[in-house]
Each structure stands twice: as C-alpha cells, then as structure tokens.
C-alpha cells in the first residue's frame with residue numbers, strides 16, 4: 001500500500017473541523033487498505049505502533065529528528081532549527097525542509113506503509129549504546145525516499161506529535177461501517193475492544209475473519225481489560241432506590257486502581273488507563289504471589305498508609321512511586337495496603353459475566369491473607385436500608401476513605417462501561433457541589449498583568465460519548481500557583497493546534513486551541529444555566545447550556561484519565577438536576593422553619 005494514500009487522508013483529517021467528516025475519512029481509508037495491513041494502519045492513525053498497554057514508544061527527541069531532517073534535506077542544522085521555530089510544528093518544518101532539498105534524489109523508491117511501519121518498529125526496538133546513530137540512519141533512510149508531505153507525517157509520528165485526535169469510539173464506528181456496512185454492529189466490536197484494549201486486534205479480526213470471530217474474542221492474561229466505572233448520586237436513599245432496595249456497600253478508598261494479572265509467579269499490573277505500572281509495585285507483586293495461589297486477573301485499590309498508625313494517606317503519597325529509580329526506598333518510605341474488590345478471571349475461566357455476589361464469594365475464597373499481609377479484600381456490608389448505608393459510609397470516612405462504592409448484587413462486570421451497577425457515594429459538601437469534575441482542556445486565553453506570557457485562563461469541556469464531541473462548560477483561572485501556570489504552558493504546548501479541534505463544540509473563541517488530551521480536576525460552587533457554554537445546550541432550557549460557577553483547579557492533573565474519561569455531559573445534567581432538588585429541599589425546610597417561628 002502506498003504510504004501517500006494514508007498521508008492524503010491524514011492531511012484531510014487534520015484540516016477538517018467536522019466530526020462526521022472524520023468518520024467518513026476513516027471509513028474510506030479502511031476500505032482502501034489491504035486487509036492484512038488493517039491493524040498497522042489503525043495503529044499509525046493513533047500515532048502508535050502497537051496497543052498502548054504494550055508501552056512501545058518511538059520517543060525520538062526533537063533534536064534527533066531535526067538532525068535526521070538536516071541530513072536528508074541537505075540543509076544545515078541551523079537552517080532546519082530556524083524552520084522549526086518559524087513554523088512552530090515539527091511536521092511543517094519537515095515538509096518545508098524537504099521541499100527545499102538541495103540535491104535532488106534521482107532514484108527514489110516509493111514509500112509503502114509496510115516499509116514505513118517496519119522501519120519505525122526497528123527504531124522503537126533499538127536500545128542502548130550506538131542506538132542514536134542507528135536511529136538517525138533509519139529515519140534518514142525513510143526521509144530520503146519521502147515526498148515532503150510524507151516526511152511531515154514521519155516526523156510527526158516519531159516525535160509522538162501526530163494530532164489527528166481520533167477517539168477509539170470513532171474508529172470502532174468506522175470499522176463497523178467499513179466491514180459490516182452497519183453502525184449497529186459497533187456494540188459487538190466495542191465489547192471485543194473492552195476485553196482486549198487493542199483496537200488493532202479488533203480491526204484485524206473483523207477485517208480478516210468477520211463478525212463471528214470478533215464475538216468469539218475472550219479475556220486473556222496479560223492483556224488488560226477496560227475498567228468498569230461508576231455513576232454518582234448524592235444520597236443513600238437515591239443509591240438504594242437505584243439498586244432496588246438491597247445492595248453491597250464497599251469502602252471506597254482514595255488511591256490508585258490496579259488491575260493485576262498473575263500467571264504462576266509472573267505478575268503484571270495495569271493502571272486505570274491500562275499502562276503497565278508493574279515496576280511501581282514490587283511489594284504488591286510479592287504479596288499477591290504469597291496470598292493467591294492460582295492464575296487470576298483481580299482488581300483492587302492501592303492506598304498509601306502510615307505504617308505506625310495504619311491510617312490511610314491521601315492519594316498524592318502514591319505519586320512517589322511513579323519513578324524509574326529508587327523504587328525500593330519509595331516502597332519503604334511510602335508503604336501501601338492493597339484492597340482487592342473484584343475478580344475477572346480465574347484459572348482459564350472468565351468471571352465477568354457472573355453476578356457481583358458470585359465474584360465477591362470467589363474473591364474471598366482466593367485470597368489467603370495473613371494479618372501482616374498488605375493484601376486484603378475490601379470491607380463490604382450488604383445493606384437494605386438507607387440508615388445502615390449512611391452509618392457504614394461515616395464509618396468508612398472516619399477510617400480515611402472517600403465514602404462508599406455501592407454495587408448491584410446481580411450485576412456482571414461491565415468492562416469499559418460507566419453505569420448505575422456501581423455507584424459512588426461520597427460525603428456531601430453543603431456549600432459546594434457534591435463532587436469534583438474532571439474536565440478536558442480544549443483552549444486557553446492569554447494572561448494579562450502578572451500572568452503575561454502564560455495562560456490566564458483555560459477553556460474546559462465535558463465529553464459526550466453519543467456524538468464523540470467535547471462541549472465547553474467553563475473558563476477556569478483560579479486555583480493555579482505560578483509554578484503550575486508555568487507547567488501548564490509547557491505541558492499543553494505539544495497539543496497546540498491551529499484551529500478549534502473538529503471534536504470540540506464551543507461558542508467562545510479561545511486565543512489558543514488544543515487537541516483534547518489533558519484532563520484536570522476542578523471544584524465549583526454550583527452549576528448554572530449559561531448561554532455562553534455549549535455543554536447540555538437546549539437540554540434544560542432553550543438557548544442555554546450548563547456552566548460551572550466559580551470553578552477552581554484543585555491542583556490535580558488527571559493523568560490517569562484520557563479525554564474520553566472526562567466527566568460527561570449527561571453526568572453534568574444529572575448533577576444539575578440533583579442540585580435543583582437539594583436547593584428546593586433546603587428552601588422548603590427554611591420556609592417551614594420561618595413558618596414555625598412566625
């Protein structure tokens with residue numbers, strides 16, 4: 001397959017500001033791709049070579065990429081660097097440099113997708129001494145045969161700057177349309193994706209073996225499963241009602257979610273975002289090997305603890321483990337407890353379709369924990385009245401938990417889905433919204449006064465899965481320290497794009513636009529109707545959307561979340577409705593009080 005075919009589509013994808021056009025472009029590309037190449041084209045479109053959980057990074061530094069560009073174009077390094085500064089984009093710099101190529105290469109071989117992919121694979125595999133020169137040689141080898149536009153995307157991919165911004169769900173839609181002619185079948189593809197976390201694998205299976213083969217895809221050890229997620233409510237009564245009057249209440253710990261895969265003494269740990277974080281938790285691995293004797297996939301929450309008092313510590317303490325070196329010290333200084341809350345696979349058998357009670361019983365049977373082990377099954381109580389649920393929540397909060405996770409006794413494990421089979425119940429903050437929101441940065445406004453040269457405010461958006469679009473919900477400018485503002489500047493830089501992203505719906509015109517990637521946590525005083533923001537536009541009142549009042553950054557960048565994991569438009573609508581209900585209740589009770597005094 002000619003590499004220029006996918007370059008044409010990438011160009012069109014980058015230029016469009018229409019979400020539906022993005023899907024059409026992908027469908028056309030998939031249809032024109034030879035079937036045995038489908039997975040590779042899908043990975044390349046995502047700017048990767050393999051599924052994300054394998055952690056294979058091309059990770060070429062700008063400097064090295066520019067050096068290769070200088071060699072291939074025949075321009076000197078200074079000139080190439082100037083082009084980079086002038087265009088502000090490494091891909092554009094490559095296109096320009098290659099179009100000014102001094103010596104014209106007479107016998108160019110046309111680049112194929114196969115060749116580009118296999119060369120990139122070689123680059124990713126090179127490690128250690130001497131690898132730098134070899135990498136440059138490989139890059140030059142591609143650039144020498146590349147047309148300027150082809151070079152643009154080679155440089156974008158190797159420096160991890162391909163910003164096509166396609167969501168996994170858009171690709172699933174496109175796969176359904178391209179290979180089954182019907183969007184209806186997306187559900188079947190989505191199930192397979194949720195069990196494998198590998199879009200390339202799903203694409204290859206549907207393209208080569210058809211829909212029945214996709215249906216037959218099963219969970220496998222060491223291939224992460226997309227996590228089941230919870231909805232929120234603000235009262236025990238509401239939670240109980242949703243659960244049909246009887247449910248499980250588990251402690252909700254504030255730590256890091258771990259998905260642990262164990263085969264004999266071989267253990268791998270995946271994060272909430274399904275990155276391989278095995279190296280962060282040698283202590284958890286030893287403990288798991290000691291107390292679980294069979295092959296399993298289990299999930300749990302790791303929490304930092306004070307070893308003297310056994311109290312839980314805030315989740316930030318776990319961040320000390322996110323390091324390459326010195327993990328032994330971090331383990332000693334910041335010990336953890338690991339509370340398991342689910343089991344998805346035992347000895348070759350999937351458990352996800354079993355009801356919660358069954359899985360919980362199996363989990364309890366699996367863990368042979370001694371009193372000094374850091375592993376245990378999370379505390380749980382079956383409740384059938386709101387008072388017991390509340391009492392249990394206060395007990396949990398007193399012990400340092402965030403609140404409770406309420407679980408439907410009959411529900412299977414719904415991989416990759418957020419629903420009311422799990423409900424989070426946290427302490428209610430009277431003066432503020434009951435919970436924080438995780439929102440995506442889609443734009444920014446230049447700072448003034450003390451903030452000149454940095455961003456003064458960020459434009460934040462919520463996510464709507466149905467149309468795969470981000471809708472703005474507030475501008476946030478408070479809660480940032482000076483250092484954080486600096487950090488945001490450099491953190492957002494790689495995601496800067498020239499126009500509003502095709503998947504962003506905004507009435508405000510930001511000074512700078514970003515690809516929706518970075519998620520931050522904010523707290524606000526309330527949700528109000530607003531004609532300026534597009535979140536839930538017309539859903540509550542004609543001509544109005546919903547916006548956050550007095551939003552404030554909590555200091556937490558949610559790097560464990562992808563943009564599509566952000567608080568959804570539906571969640572914001574239900575938070576708004578709950579807030580109305582609470583306000584009415586408060587008003588009614590104040591009126592009663594006033595009445596009784598009068």
Ligand code: ATP
Pocket residue numbers: 229230250251252253254255256257272301341378405424438565
């Ligand atoms: P979410 O993961 O739902 O998108 P979030 O990351 O903001 O949201 P929360 O809203 O606080 O987290 O709640 C869900 C998370 O709670 C889970 O992903 C898991 O890490 C954690 N958790 C703690 N205790 C439990 C438990 N007993 N059962 C399930 N999850 C738990």
